[in-house]
Amino acid sequence: DGGITQSPKYLFRKEGQNVTLSCEQNLNHDAMYWYRQDPGQGLRLIYYSQIVNDFQKGDIAEGYSVSREKKESFPLTVTSAQKNPTAFYLCASSITSGGSSYNEQFFGPGTRLTVL
Amino acid sequence: GENVEQHPSTLSVQEGDSAVIKCTYSDSASNYFPWYKQELGKRPQLIIDIRSNVGEKKDQRIAVTLNKTAKHFSLHITETQPEDSAVYFCAASRDSGYALNFGKGTSLLVTP
Numbered sequence: 001d002g003g004i005t006q007s008p009k010y011l012f013r014k015e016g017q018n019v020t021l022s023c024e025q026n027l028n029h030d031a032m033y034w035y036r037q038d039p040g041q042g043l044r045l046i047y048y049s050q051i052v053n054d055f056q057k058g059d060i061a062e063g064y065s066v067s068r069e070k071k072e073s074f075p076l077t078v079t080s081a082q083k084n085p086t087a088f089y090l091c092a093s094s095i096t097s098g099g100s101s102y103n104e105q106f107f108g109p110g111t112r113l114t115v116l
Numbered sequence: 117g118e119n120v121e122q123h124p125s126t127l128s129v130q131e132g133d134s135a136v137i138k139c140t141y142s143d144s145a146s147n148y149f150p151w152y153k154q155e156l157g158k159r160p161q162l163i164i165d166i167r168s169n170v171g172e173k174k175d176q177r178i179a180v181t182l183n184k185t186a187k188h189f190s191l192h193i194t195e196t197q198p199e200d201s202a203v204y205f206c207a208a209s210r211d212s213g214y215a216l217n218f219g220k221g222t223s224l225l226v227t228p
Contacts, residue, residue: 033215042205042220058215103148103209105216107159
C-alpha cells in the first residue's frame with residue numbers, strides 16, 4: 001500500500017470554498033475509489049472509476065466531483081455544496097481483472113478535512 | 117444496493133481469549149468478502165478475505181467463515197493480543213472493479 005499516496009494529510013477550509021484532495025497511485029491499478037469516513041459510520045463510497053475518463057457516483061456523491069484524466073490520478077473536489085464536509089477521506093485502488101488479488105483494495109493514508 | 121450489517125459495534129476481551137465479529141449482507145450477487153483492520157488515524161489494512169467459492173479460510177490466528185445461503189460471514193481471532201486492538205471492518209462486493217460496501221465497524225479492545 002506504499003504505492004498509493006494522498007495529499008495533504010491535513011486540510012483546513014473555510015465555509016464556501018472548494019478544495020481538491022489529491023490521490024496518486026503507481027500500482028498500475030485500473031480502478032480507483034473515494035470513501036468518506038465519519039466516526040461510527042464506517043466507510044461510505046463517494047465516487048469510483050473503473051477506467052480512465054469514466055467514473056460513477058457512489059452512495060454520497062452530492063457536493064463532490066472527480067476527474068480521471070490519467071490512470072495514476074483520481075482527484076476529489078469537495079465543493080461548497082457539500083453541507084457537512086468535515087471528515088476523513090480515503091482513496092483506494094484495485095486491479096479489475098486477472099490474478100489472485102483482483103478486487104483487493106489498497107488504501108492511501110487519508111486526508112483529514114476540517115471546515116472552519 | 118448492498119447493505120452490510122456488522123455486530124457487535126464494540127467488543128472487549130481479555131488477552132488470550134477469542135474474538136468473533138459477524139456480518140450479514142443483502143446482495144446475493146456479492147462474491148468477495150474482505151476484512152480490514154484500522155488503527156487510530158491510519159489507513160485500513162486488509163487482514164484476510166474470502167471469495168464465494170470457499171466456506172472458510174485461515175491465516176495463523178485469523179479465520180473467516182462464509183455462509184452464502186444465510187448471507188453471513190464472520191471473523192474469528194484466536195489467542196488475542198493487545199496489538200489486536202483496533203477497529204475491524206467487514207465488506208462485500210460483486211465482481212472486480214466494483215466498490216466495497218462496508219459494515220460500520222467493530223472496535224475491539226484486548227486487555228492484558
